[in-house]
Amino acid sequence: xxxxxxxxxREAARAPARGSLRGHAARAAPWLIAxxxxxxxxxxxxxxxxxxxxxxIYAIFVSGLNIFMGLTAQVSFGQSAFAAIGGYASAxxxxxxxxxxxxxxxxxxxxxxxxxxxxxxxxxxxKGHYLSMATLxxxxxxxxxxxQWDSVTQGYLGIxxxxxxxxxxxxxxxxxxxxxxxxxxxxxTVLAVARIRRSRVGRAxxxxxxxxxxxxxxxxxxxxxxxxxxxxxxxxxxLAGSLFVHVxxxxxxxxxxxxxxILSFTMLYVGGIxxxxxxxxxxxxxxxxxxxxxxxxxxxxxxxxTALILLLIFAxxxxxxxxxxxxxxxxx
Amino acid sequence: MTACxxxxxxxxxxxxxxxxxxxxFEVKPRSVTAIIGPNGAGKTTLFNLISGALPLSDGRVLFExxxxxAEEPEAKAARGLIRTxxxxxxxxxxxAVENVKVGFHLRSRGGLLSALLRPRWVRQMEAEIDGxxxxxxxxxxxxxxxxxxxxxxSYGQGRLLxxxxxxxxGPKLLLLDxxxxxxxxxxxxxxxxxxRRIAEDGxxxxxxxxxxHLVMNTADDIVVVDFGKKIAQGAPDRIREDPAVIxxxxx
Amino acid sequence: xxxxxxxxxxxxxLGIGCVYGLIGIGFxxxxxxxxxxxxxxGAFVMLGGMITHVLLVRGQLPYIAAIVLSVxxxxxxxxxxxxxxxxxxxxxNAPMFVMILATxxxxxxxxxxxxxxxDDQPKTLPVFTDLPPIMVGGVAVxxxxxxxxxxxLAIVGLLALFFKGTRTGKAMRACAINREAAALxxxxxxxxxxxxxxxxxxxxxxxxxxxxxxxxxxxxVGVPFxxxxxxxxxxxxxxxxxxxxLGGLTLGVVQSVAILAFGAGLxxxxxxxxxxxxxxxxxxxxxxxxx
Numbered sequence: 001x002x003x004x005x006x007x008x009x010r011e012a013a014r015a016p017a018r019g020s021l022r023g024h025a026a027r028a029a030p031w032l033i034a035x036x037x038x039x040x041x042x043x044x045x046x047x048x049x050x051x052x053x054x055x056x057i058y059a060i061f062v063s064g065l066n067i068f069m070g071l072t073a074q075v076s077f078g079q080s081a082f083a084a085i086g087g088y089a090s091a092x093x094x095x096x097x098x099x100x101x102x103x104x105x106x107x108x109x110x111x112x113x114x115x116x117x118x119x120x121x122x123x124x125x126x127k128g129h130y131l132s133m134a135t136l137x138x139x140x141x142x143x144x145x146x147x148q149w150d151s152v153t154q155g156y157l158g159i160x161x162x163x164x165x166x167x168x169x170x171x172x173x174x175x176x177x178x179x180x181x182x183x184x185x186x187x188x189t190v191l192a193v194a195r196i197r198r199s200r201v202g203r204a205x206x207x208x209x210x211x212x213x214x215x216x217x218x219x220x221x222x223x224x225x226x227x228x229x230x231x232x233x234x235x236x237x238x239l240a241g242s243l244f245v246h247v248x249x250x251x252x253x254x255x256x257x258x259x260x261x262i263l264s265f266t267m268l269y270v271g272g273i274x275x276x277x278x279x280x281x282x283x284x285x286x287x288x289x290x291x292x293x294x295x296x297x298x299x300x301x302x303x304x305x306t307a308l309i310l311l312l313i314f315a316x317x318x319x320x321x322x323x324x325x326x327x328x329x330x331x332x
Numbered sequence: 333m334t335a336c337x338x339x340x341x342x343x344x345x346x347x348x349x350x351x352x353x354x355x356x357f358e359v360k361p362r363s364v365t366a367i368i369g370p371n372g373a374g375k376t377t378l379f380n381l382i383s384g385a386l387p388l389s390d391g392r393v394l395f396e397x398x399x400x401x402a403e404e405p406e407a408k409a410a411r412g413l414i415r416t417x418x419x420x421x422x423x424x425x426x427x428a429v430e431n432v433k434v435g436f437h438l439r440s441r442g443g444l445l446s447a448l449l450r451p452r453w454v455r456q457m458e459a460e461i462d463g464x465x466x467x468x469x470x471x472x473x474x475x476x477x478x479x480x481x482x483x484x485x486s487y488g489q490g491r492l493l494x495x496x497x498x499x500x501x502g503p504k505l506l507l508l509d510x511x512x513x514x515x516x517x518x519x520x521x522x523x524x525x526x527x528r529r530i531a532e533d534g535x536x537x538x539x540x541x542x543x544x545h546l547v548m549n550t551a552d553d554i555v556v557v558d559f560g561k562k563i564a565q566g567a568p569d570r571i572r573e574d575p576a577v578i579x580x581x582x583x
Numbered sequence: 584x585x586x587x588x589x590x591x592x593x594x595x596x597l598g599i600g601c602v603y604g605l606i607g608i609g610f611x612x613x614x615x616x617x618x619x620x621x622x623x624x625g626a627f628v629m630l631g632g633m634i635t636h637v638l639l640v641r642g643q644l645p646y647i648a649a650i651v652l653s654v655x656x657x658x659x660x661x662x663x664x665x666x667x668x669x670x671x672x673x674x675x676n677a678p679m680f681v682m683i684l685a686t687x688x689x690x691x692x693x694x695x696x697x698x699x700x701x702d703d704q705p706k707t708l709p710v711f712t713d714l715p716p717i718m719v720g721g722v723a724v725x726x727x728x729x730x731x732x733x734x735x736l737a738i739v740g741l742l743a744l745f746f747k748g749t750r751t752g753k754a755m756r757a758c759a760i761n762r763e764a765a766a767l768x769x770x771x772x773x774x775x776x777x778x779x780x781x782x783x784x785x786x787x788x789x790x791x792x793x794x795x796x797x798x799x800x801x802x803x804v805g806v807p808f809x810x811x812x813x814x815x816x817x818x819x820x821x822x823x824x825x826x827x828x829l830g831g832l833t834l835g836v837v838q839s840v841a842i843l844a845f846g847a848g849l850x851x852x853x854x855x856x857x858x859x860x861x862x863x864x865x866x867x868x869x870x871x872x873x874x
Binding site for chain 1: 687689859
Binding site: 192195196198199200201202203204206207209210211213214215216217218219220221222228232274 | 383385404405406409410414415416417421422423424425426430433434435436437438440441442443444446447448450454458497498500501
């Protein structure tokens with residue numbers, strides 16, 4: 001995977017602690033924690049596996065959100081729309097029309113990308129609170145449509161009996177099988193995001209994140225790369241939506257409500273916006289921690305909201321930021 | 333010799349105010365041209381008209397003989413017209429060398445697919461970009477700061493980094509907006525010789541500058557503007573003696 | 584279509600439009616003082632009705648006392664949110680969307696606290712004056728709608744006097760035009776920010792109290808109201824309080840007509856579509872953006 005030896009050396013030199021053991025440890029820490037949590041769920045199975053499976057699906061969704069918000073520094077409060085399109089396409093096509101899993105997922109993905117393309121063109125010209133509000137409106141309209149279009153979505157009742165994950169006769173039905181499939185999906189997502197970030201495309205994203213004016217002066221077509229970032233984000237959102245309905249076997253509009261937005265933003269900020277590991281760590285921590293206090297079910301959204309406010313004020317770089325901060329302080 | 337850049341009657345009005353009034357001049361290939369003038373004379377506005385950041389109210393901009401008046405900044409950049417900013421606009425989250433690598437956008441290729449698959453040619457290209465970005469940092473004297481985050485650089489270093497980043501884009505004409513502002517004497521001297529070298533290597537340079545020492549040492553040709561109008565143009569020696577210029581600066 | 588029915592829906596549209604307008608004014612007041620968009624605005628509307636209900640039913644207070652106390656409590660809560668959530672971020676120069684996210688989170692927190700403190704059942708309030716509807720040319724106008732319209736107009740008038748006639752009001756306008764310059768003139772900019780939150784919260788509460796007798800309130804009605812108020816502000820040209828009021832009326836009427844045409848189910852979709860239409864086609868609103 002690496003190129004010439006000199007580049008490898010230089011890449012290592014770019015790491016926080018210049019290739020020291022501690023530097024590697026700091027970078028590996030979030031992944032080790034994530035692996036431990038997933039490993040524990042694999043061994044224990046049952047309810048723990050369900051919770052972690054849910055977290056892994058969100059890890060994919062939040063990784064997508066992170067491309068648009070973290071790598072490209074744009075705002076979208078409406079990514080739930082794309083998860084809804086993916087989820088409902090999978091649900092309706094596999095139950096009502098008895099499509100296979102992959103074609104249904106692909107149709108959902110195509111639908112989400114087409115929708116993102118159509119709304120992205122006018123929306124991404126907006127800035128600041130206009131962009132925030134337009135994207136929030138897109139998310140909420142999608143939710144309302146899911147509620148109202150009951151001939152297809154069955155409204156609040158939802159669609160049940162959605163087939164489990166599976167390819168070519170092999171079906172992931174047990175908790176552990178589901179966990180393994182989802183882990184593979186998360187690893188693929190993380191690798192994809194990491195590769196995008198260190199590519200020419202990723203540098204263009206970083207450029208327009210840093211200064212649109214400077215990016216344009218360097219010949220970067222800001223409008224095109226914004227749209228590309230939005231499409232990528234929508235694509236991962238759609239896949240996460242599809243995975244969700246197949247794992248749970250049921251979908252209703254509530255899955256894609258404002259709750260989803262608040263939850264995913266909490267995850268993004270807990271883990272660390274703009275980092276590769278952040279979405280995964282954030283999704284796991286935010287999903288797993290409340291479960292350890294299951295007696296306080298009613299307090300969940302309260303806890304998410306409060307945690308989010310505290311994080312925004314006191315630790316805007318999240319847990320992943322914490323690891324690098326510790327490392328930067330220690331290394332001279 | 334055809335002009336690299338030709339500005340014909342460039343005019344910009346904001347409401348009733350005429351910030352730039354029918355300014356015409358040329359930039360010759362391999363030369364350094366400086367735009368000077370008192371504060372508020374319209375120099376930066378003129379720059380924004382040339383780079384495409386602002387639309388012209390009247391007049392034309394020709395680059396290598398092609399009318400580029402109405403082109404967007406990124407289209408002009410793609411032609412080789414690259415600028416820096418008076419208030420440095422770095423990518424603060426990235427390291428110095430990564431900032432320069434962003435500058436290679438126009439001179440590299442690859443989209444989403446190649447980013448995901450990372451085939452051999454992409455890996456080779458990335459290695460080459462990394463090497464050349466570091467060379468550019470060495471050239472502007474930031475070689476040792478290559479891996480520091482851009483936000484940790486001093487103001488003067490930030491300016492030099494912006495120059496390196498602009499050079500990465502392979503300019504045919506480099507527009508520098510007050511490159512010496514905030515630089516110490518050493519950095520300023522280094523910048524002066526760098527500007528000469530850039531011009532000798534074949535890139536025309538157009539700069540706005542208040543540091544007269546730098547201007548007189550580097551410029552082949554000086555355009556003086558005051559109240560949005562060109563009041564003089566010529567070689568440094570002639571400009572020094574021009575009565576209109578002296579009046580503008582003293583009165 | 585039945586003209587009486589259309590008249591009816593226009594009247595109710597104007598009533599609800601006034602409420603959207605007041606919420607929209609709240610958005611503008613805070614935006615002008617701080618440059619941020621406060622998504623907790625809907626929580627104030629919900630709390631206005633909810634706290635009045637609690638004071639009235641559980642506290643056995645007289646109606647008017649419950650209303651006044653409720654408005655004061657909500658206004659105070661507005662100041663508290665400014666101190667606890669907004670100011671720390673504002674001082675750190677946090678990005679705009681972080682502020683929006685934080686106020687959205689504050690909205691959720693208030694919602695859940697209300698849910699825990701009260702319950703999830705819809706609550707209503709008695710009408711202000713128990714009189715039969717007035718018939719105007721075959722259109723039945725209920726008295727509470729008249730209260731809403733008259734009350735809203737009175738508030739808009741008072742606000743105009745406040746912004747134009749008082750030192751504090753002028754100081755707030757100065758902050759809206761240029762915060763740095765205002766600070767140099769010795770205007771306490773932080774104080775103005777707190778005042779803006781108090782004022783907007785109070786406005787939201789009044790809107791909620793006037794509306795609740797004709798509809799109902801519950802812990803989760805806040806977000807739709809916040810969105811409607813925001814749409815009103817956008818239609819009016821963001822940052823223009825009186826434009827926002829007109830925007831509210833426009834939205835109220837459009838929505839009522841849309842309910843008549845497409846049914847109540849799609850009213851949110853219609854409102855949001857109006858928003859997107861304005862954002863895409865004329866983001867500066869009908870009057871043009873402030874500044």
